[in-house]
Amino acid sequence: MTIEQSDGAHRLGPGDRFALIAGSGRLPLSVAEGLAKAGTPPFVLIVGGQGVDPEAYAAYEHQTRTLEEIGDLVAFLKSRGVTHVVMAGGIAGRPEIRKIKWRVGLLAFLPKLFFALMTGDNALLSTLVRHLEQRGLKVVGAHTILPDLLAQPGVMTRTKPKTSDQRDIAAAHEAALAIGRLDIGQAAIAIGGRAVALEGVEGTDGLLERTIGLRNNGRIAAKKRGVLVKCTKPGQELRADLPTIGPRTIEDAHKAGLSGVAVEAGRAFVLEFGKTIELADSLGLFIVGLKDKRP
The missing domain is CATH 3.40.140.80 (LpxI C-terminal catalytic domain)
Incomplete structure (x- = not known):
């Protein structure tokens, strides 16, 4: 599968694997189907509390996690062999800071996360994208997978x-x-x-x-x-x-x-x-x- 990105085309290698962070709506289902058709069925991480029915992703390896479990997100994804991440779907609300399960690896991320939580959605998503990429995961836009939509x-x-x-x-x-x-x-x-x-x-x-x-x-x-x-x-x-x-x-x-x-x-x-x-x-x-x- 070749992904067209702003920094050029990127072809997935045999050891590459996608994780789909799935919120609500039809879009994440379409992304999962698009990846599967391209021969790279994703690991689906369903965002809990968004009304998503896990059965909709029964055809894929999947797990549900709450927003408060962001603390070990990178380690969790890497333990599943994930190299690329795509985010799709609606997310209602924000993680409750007092309920976040903190991990040592998240400490350096704390100031940026606190600031992003007090601003708009784009600031929060941009902060999350940078956090994932700084830790070795390649974030890919859903539009590169579903250009026909x-x-x-x-x-x-x-x-x-x-x-x-x-x-x-x-x-x-x-x-x-x-x-x-x-x-x-x-x-x-x-x-x-x-x-x-x-x-x-x-x-x-x-x-x-x-x-x-x-x-x-x-x-x-x-x-x-x-x-x-x-x-x-x-x-x-x-x-x-x-x-x-x-x-x-x-x-x-x-x-x-x-x-x-x-x-x-x-x-x-x-x-x-x-x-x-x-x-x-x-x-x-x-x-x-x-x-x-x-x-």
């Missing part, structure tokens, strides 16, 4: 955005980048050419649910249209937490009265790609892959 440039659906939608796309994109710089969230919704709702700790599902409530309560004057935009945070660690949309996103966007969804081309996953595009067309929504606006 990445958003394509331009309009991906038969349904196309109107001129008013383009204004909403531009406004929501700027808003999403603004909250991304603060490491708050990855998504924003614009209606009538201005941002009306921003993603917080509740994630995109919560953002759309909140927008449905705002519309039902008359807090949003326009009864229809508007756009959800999801994009990577400026300076984001691209090997973890790429924006993701799927059938549920489209269903909730439709319930919220939106006209479409836009994500960054090549930097966002469209889960169950064909099904998601077909669903959007059936509901009259567009899906657009945007160019990166950052220098």
